Amino acid sequence: MRYTVIFQPSGKKAYTDGQHSILQISQEAGVPIESLCGGKGICGKCRVVVENGNEKLPPPTEREIKTLGELINRGYRLACETIPACNIILRVPEESRIDRQVILTTAKCVSAKLDPVIKNIYIEVPQPTLDNPMADSERLLTALKGDHGFHNILIDSMVIRKLPHIIREYNGRVTVTIWDNREILDIASGINDNLYGIAFDIGTTTIVAYLMDLLKGKELSVKAAMNPQVAYGDNVVSRISYCAENPDGLEKLRSALLRCMNTLIEEVCEDAGIKPKQVLESTVVGNTVMHHIFLGLDPQYIALAPYCPVIQSPMQIKARDVYLEISPSAYVHILPVKAGFVGGDTVGVIIATEPHRRDHITLVIDLGTNGEIVLGNRNRLLCCSTAAGPAFEGGHIKWGMRATSGAVESVRVDPETLNVELKTIDNRPPLGICGSGLISAVSELKRADVIMKKGNFNPEISSPRLREGQDGPEFVLAWAKETGIRSDLVITQQDVAELQLAKAAIHAGITILMRRMGLTSIDRILLAGAFGTYINPEDACVIGLIPDCLSANIESVGNAAGAGSCLALLNKNKWKEAERIAQKMDYVELSADPEFNELFVEGMFFKSRHTQVSTPEE
């Protein structure tokens, strides 16, 4: 006899001869159902709901009754215990699906199939006997081979140390965490359904850590901190100089970075109520200089022509070898870098925004201390890097701050009265201004003619808000009594100049890439960066960050580099994709482009709206 089994929600149809469990049928049919214990009726992970045909199934087994309890009345069964000899329709509930799509809250429009490089496997290891006193490790590996078909598995040396106790705690019942079907990174007694990873985005100014539950595909905690290396220089070139000029410079920068990362690890773990040693996988993206310092590699040749890094390829490295205080057995996956000034963060931005998978042309701009620009489609990607300065992340701005609670993220200025409306993160009284707030403010002041073409404040305007401050002319966004800082919140002439430098660099970079590709228009523009919630595309056009805003669909996608790091953590296939991107993409060295200087100067101005890419106004 042949019976039909239909799996919902995919609608996949399979046939059975009445001799196989639902789990076996699903595996045959390619319908992925979670099963930690490998079909032994122990873990209770392979729950399915019978939507049609329940009455014709054999009654629930003792194991099902014990594991499912109440749920049985609602049609739940264990796929590994139920052998259907009838036509049935099943639903695989969200929690039993292996190929769940995960939506990242970190960045817009990004999702990934959950398929991390580590997984948990439950096994029962036989006890040794006088006749066969096989060692603990060998019994474990033999059981893993027999039950799950794993061959040539290594055990991390730190894990072997835990083995004799864990293996005896519940008579050989253990859960091992296996990395890449190759190496055991952890062992726990009994059933263990915890699986955690941390994704890092190491920026020149800001470091972000994302703690993810790799079984559920959920973000558990996100914490950010100022990169403590800012004490040694506020951009990558000054950090390189520090390394080159001080014998212990590299080590100082590396250990400052590691202290910060380890503190973030503690914070996200405390937030989620887990221990750092439970974190068994990590991914890292960072620009090439941060990448090098993290790895203890001298970055000095990055600053010298031909600007070549020490290593470009992706790396797998033990957490203990880079002093990251998660499980010492864990691997850290370091995404590849492209060039001296286009790093793993840009590769992360690409895997999170996927310009390489589309036919139409995408322009991605990652606004950080360095502004990395990627242009292209599935046929070709070009990239370059410009020194944008820390303005977008709140650095060098009088009241600049990171995009956290209390930061001004958008501004409205009444062109008549010059009255100001501020929107802050969490709607708290303003404490400072983040990247998107700065862009919004300057854009509004431009619209209200408070800021003029060259960036100077309009001397003809008379308003108590426009005044001479300690550092020269300044515009008051909020009076002391409206703020949380007991001081007037202002934008200074110097702040505007910082933003002008940044936008000019971006402008020049975009223009050169477009010319290299022979393009005059772009289908889609993505603004990425940890600059705040989201930049208003209008504002980005007004200040001239983007050459020609009208021809494209502009979208602000948030911290895509961080999202890329998370995606690589959630799905190991992103590693190969990242490696291919880094190899295939062409790098443009702006410093070698004869047009760069001219375009940079041109980009300093605030233009009238609706002008074309490369037609400077004067």
Added chain:
Amino acid sequence: MRYTVIFQPSGKKAYTDGQHSILQISQEAGVPIESLCGGKGICGKCRVVVENGNEKLPPPTEREIKTLGELINRGYRLACETIPACNIILRVPEESRIDRQVILTTAKCVSAKLDPVIKNIYIEVPQPTLDNPMADSERLLTALKGDHGFHNILIDSMVIRKLPHIIREYNGRVTVTIWDNREILDIASGINDNLYGIAFDIGTTTIVAYLMDLLKGKELSVKAAMNPQVAYGDNVVSRISYCAENPDGLEKLRSALLRCMNTLIEEVCEDAGIKPKQVLESTVVGNTVMHHIFLGLDPQYIALAPYCPVIQSPMQIKARDVYLEISPSAYVHILPVKAGFVGGDTVGVIIATEPHRRDHITLVIDLGTNGEIVLGNRNRLLCCSTAAGPAFEGGHIKWGMRATSGAVESVRVDPETLNVELKTIDNRPPLGICGSGLISAVSELKRADVIMKKGNFNPEISSPRLREGQDGPEFVLAWAKETGIRSDLVITQQDVAELQLAKAAIHAGITILMRRMGLTSIDRILLAGAFGTYINPEDACVIGLIPDCLSANIESVGNAAGAGSCLALLNKNKWKEAERIAQKMDYVELSADPEFNELFVEGMFFKSRHTQVSTPEE
């Protein structure tokens, strides 16, 4: 045209069309000739001597003249530079041969082909350009692939840190040290012809380190030290108890061991004038308890039935992960253990003495704190372990000492006068007595009837040498004025009893293995151990260490466990051999044998000579 090339001393014949270098012809013909630079005429390693046909060869190239100088007049040529279009006879001198046989001074009768797991490769890495700013690592790997055909090579993360400076020092000319054709463990600028490894033998009482030159196959320095763990118990069972009873017991024992090993590393390196960081490979043998403590593995289950270890298989582990202070990138190869009480030291003894390669039956006895016994031939090997106590290594003996300068290593006692003749190591005035000296002394005292059947001193003998001492009866081997210790050198009744316990255990073990194999005679008996220079086989028979001395060819082979460790260092193929031995050999658990106790008691007596194996005298 076809020309004949004959390589001496092998006499191998090859043919050439006049288009290929001698190096290419030798590679084709399977005649291994050293070539560090891969045939670039740079390293000067591939020297050959033309014995016949020199006048028909093209004249030496500039490179040959520069590299060989004087030697050219003596017929030397570089194999990579010389293209013969004539019949010639060449000699490959010792220094150019890759497959040199190495004779170990450590133990008798052992030699190995020199084929270590690490090797040096000279390469020239192209400089980066603005058009192709490929990273340092990737340029290195590309060159290694192009010049030497190495694919998928990893670079240890510590080595990557040295890369940017080394690669620029001599314009990309570097020598890399590659482990197992898989991973770069070191990089040096220019040509580097240093290659060092250290073999360890970790005994319960003594630790020995052997520094070897892995290019020349030479022993550079050997140093031994007392295992500092003796402070925590003098045998493996008391060490296990210490670990089980003290929460930090394992860590204390491990760190004491490591301090000692690291001191030995410093000593052998200083002796040879090299730095510990230049040591790029290490091998370790040890009994299972030492093996576990070295690796930080809890040994407590070894002492509990069914006596199973935490891990048996051989391991490759980074030196930095076991805190061994050689190059942090180096691997430590840990030989496999067989069972809880038959460790990697016994496996080392077997690869050094090779009973598994012979048709006739060999009995190998490794005399240490544990006495491990191996019996068999190429068809079958049996092994067991007995607690022999530290007597063979000088422990628990009143004037016992390690086999170093000044130790009594053999004794003659005149049966008439009881005058004593001593032979000491280095012929210095005696400072104490080592294992072989103790066996010799007891054997002579037995011959002279000073020691009686039950081990007690003969009360009927009247001599100033036989007297009542502080610890009971004792026999004076040397008077204070003859010694270097300002005290009479004596053997006490207790010393004799220690030896009796040891020999009884060995006796019982041998007898049980012989019965299991159904043997009544043995073709060859090998005595291994760090007990001194060499035990006199006669003496071993007289004291009854060996059940039936007459039927076998007895040989004393020295520290074969240490030799096994050295062989594994010199030739990577010994690893697989060791693994196969450990898997194939059968382990006999003596504690589970009903005959053990009876045989042990029987073995306590000193028998008349020429008695049979299992016929106790009374």
